[in-house]
Amino acid sequence: MSAGALVLVGTPIGNLGDLTPRAAEALASADVVCCEDTRRTGKLLSLAGIERRPLVVVNDHTEEREVPAVLARLARGDRVALVSDAGMPGISDPGRRLVAAAVEAGHAVEVVPGPSAALAALVVSGLPAGRFAFEGFLPRKGAARDERLAEVAAERRTTVLFEAPHRLARTLADLAAVCGGDRRVAVARELTKLHEEVWRGTLAEAVAWAEERRPPGEIVVVLEGAPAPSPAGDEEVRRAVEAELAAGATPRDAARTVAARLGVPRRRAYDAATSLAADRPAPDGG
Numbered sequence: 001m002s003a004g005a006l007v008l009v010g011t012p013i014g015n016l017g018d019l020t021p022r023a024a025e026a027l028a029s030a031d032v033v034c035c036e037d038t039r040r041t042g043k044l045l046s047l048a049g050i051e052r053r054p055l056v057v058v059n060d061h062t063e064e065r066e067v068p069a070v071l072a073r074l075a076r077g078d079r080v081a082l083v084s085d086a087g088m089p090g091i092s093d094p095g096r097r098l099v100a101a102a103v104e105a106g107h108a109v110e111v112v113p114g115p116s117a118a119l120a121a122l123v124v125s126g127l128p129a130g131r132f133a134f135e136g137f138l139p140r141k142g143a144a145r146d147e148r149l150a151e152v153a154a155e156r157r158t159t160v161l162f163e164a165p166h167r168l169a170r171t172l173a174d175l176a177a178v179c180g181g182d183r184r185v186a187v188a189r190e191l192t193k194l195h196e197e198v199w200r201g202t203l204a205e206a207v208a209w210a211e212e213r214r215p216p217g218e219i220v221v222v223l224e225g226a227p228a229p230s231p232a233g234d235e236e237v238r239r240a241v242e243a244e245l246a247a248g249a250t251p252r253d254a255a256r257t258v259a260a261r262l263g264v265p266r267r268r269a270y271d272a273a274t275s276l277a278a279d280r281p282a283p284d285g286g
């Protein structure tokens with residue numbers, strides 16, 4: 001009996017040409033394919049020329065209850081492929097619970113990486129991509145939305161958000177309110193499809209554009225990170241160092257503490273500390 005494995009398979013986000021040969025092979029050789037929608041995945045298999053495989057629905061409603069059946073299949077040596085409607089399973093899509101359960105039960109979990117709208121939008125946005133935060137969909141309303149918007153506004157890394165087209169203008173307006181209108185943003189829509197478009201500008205411009213255009217289709221918003229806080233001024237550094245020295249710290253310790261707290265170079269804090277220490281009267285009054 002071959003060893004069972006749960007195989008996470010990335011599928012195209014719009015363009016069938018993005019189905020990799022490995023993805024096709026993983027689907028063709030699977031004993032069963034777990035998918036969100038049997039019609040959609042059935043169509044993908046047939047367009048890719050893959051013989052129909054047994055399909056099991058794994059969506060937000062069924063994932064939990066399908067776990068035992070999938071684990072039983074893995075235990076008897078089946079290869080179970082997991083796909084979502086598009087992109088990578090587990091990214092704002094079902095999959096996380098199945099993966100966690102398979103890992104927990106000691107089964108092999110493999111991945112056949114494919115497209116993901118989040119990464120595609122990030123790299124095409126032109127915004128810094130070295131470090132980024134992925135937010136998925138924002139909560140739709142209430143305190144949960146306000147709190148998340150505040151977190152996004154404070155985030156220093158580029159932030160990637162999914163949004164439905166009919167909520168785009170509202171979300172951009174909310175982002176402009178918390179981040180200010182000058183923050184740069186890219187709106188990537190219909191990536192890899194006929195009407196692919198990447199709009200780039202400031203949040204203020206984006207609000208006007210979205211309200212006028214009401215762009216349809218699938219959309220990812222990529223938001224520039226919050227600017228670095230302006231460096232502390234000389235007077236602020238001097239006062240902080242003075243307080244440390246007054247509390248009994250040595251110039252060295254005062255410099256280390258102040259540099260860490262204010263985010264300034266330690267040398268700068270140390271220079272302030274030594275000059276202040278030189279001005280202070282010696283303990284014996286001499």
Ligand code: SAM
Pocket residue numbers: 013014084086087088089090091092093115116117118161162163164188189190191192193218219220
């Ligand atoms: N798991 C998927 C992935 O890895 O790309 C994401 C699934 S999430 C439920 C669907 C959202 O992804 C859409 O609402 C949209 O925000 C974004 N999306 C999917 N395909 C897209 C495309 N071709 N262009 C732009 N955004 C897309």
